[in-house]
Amino acid sequence: MSDRTTILLVHGAWHGAWCWGPVRERLEAKGWDVVAIDLPTVHAADKAELGMADDAAAVAEAIASIEGGVTVVAHSYGGVPTTQGALDPSVHHIVYIAAFALDEGETLLASVGGVEPDWWHIEGPLATAGDESHPPRELFFGDLDPAQAAWASAQLASQSARAFREPLTRVAWRDTPSTYVITEQDAIFPVVAQEALAARSGSEAHRLATSHSPFLSQPDAVVDIIERAARV
Template sequence: MSRPTLLLVHGAWHGSWAFEPLTSILIDRGWTVKTVDLPTVHADDKAMLTLQDDADAVAAAIDSIDGPVVVVAHSYGGVPTTQGATDPKVAHIVYIAAFALDEGESLLGAVGGVAPDWWVIDGPLSTAGNDELPPHTLFFNDMSQDEADRASSRLLSQAVQPFSDTLTQVAWRDRPTTYLITEDDTVFPVVAQEALAARAGSQTARLASSHSPFLSQPDAVADVIEKAAQSVA
């Protein structure tokens, strides 16, 4: 089997920009890296879109790659990845503090069925963070204030519908997975991450990091991804 291509899938409100430090490190190590900007965050008509639109974007990105693929999914990005990364060429999935859900489950259900207070919902769209829990605290709590402010300024609104949509396919059932648990995560309790990792039968790695280790500790995240990819190559 040839060396796999790495496909990085961002989380809610984010974009492929969040992977820039990580991408640079992986390319320097000799890996081919692709990213996808999910349409429920980045499309002009995003308010009308669903989870399936994001899953289709992940599937299309995989389809465009020749040879084996390792998909790396962060947070909400784990949901369209689980739904959309069913192509046989997907050889491994790396979940980074991600929702590795099962058939019939939704992200909203996974967080208790009620939107957290820091999901600021305005009709069909949502933004992340409020006065009590700003993005710095939610996502970037192990970064400097300047770095966190720069990242926070790039967050966009996200369609609400995908959070309630349920999965009809489960990519992790048919291929090996790695789950990177972020131990200083404000957003995602460690016990919940551990439960999802165990259910998916994942190999686990752990970092004392915020919800966004690809920004705060990109070398360490690259090590985890590289280990998973080398198991395929």
């Protein structure tokens, strides 16, 4: 359809393309072309050796493989490699969902205060999220029903810690329109920080009364926002 871009979905830290399932199903049912990628710092066999630049290269490669215009949707950490990698002129719009829309020279680690939060667990080159004191269902999935939250928590994987320490060298939101979805019941990403990133990036802000994972808890609302951004 000439008035529609292809939608590229980029997951956050410890997640995978699986997390977009409800959103992808709804978009495809409405006739949208959708691509969801697995970032290499979470899913590659050699992920311990990789960093944010490798994820950014994966985003750029996915964009280059799509014919026509692209709308990139990025969640949380996924906003970092998207900001670095979504520089192709074919990118029509970026939708940041509770995402780190950082600036040149910034890192995710510095943006959270320069010290790993106590729910990050660094073991050598890899990081995992959550423990008995900080269950993933409370960190990421607080507004899902228990069964859905347990399923999603079981899908989380380790990630290269290097990805959180590599600085951005390029910034896509300077030249590309963007939307920012603020998650108002987020247990790990303060609303005031999301508001500041949305304002600095010049994004059109939307607010959802959800946890850090609205693509699972309120997929219809997320689809509505993506559709508005993705139309040419």
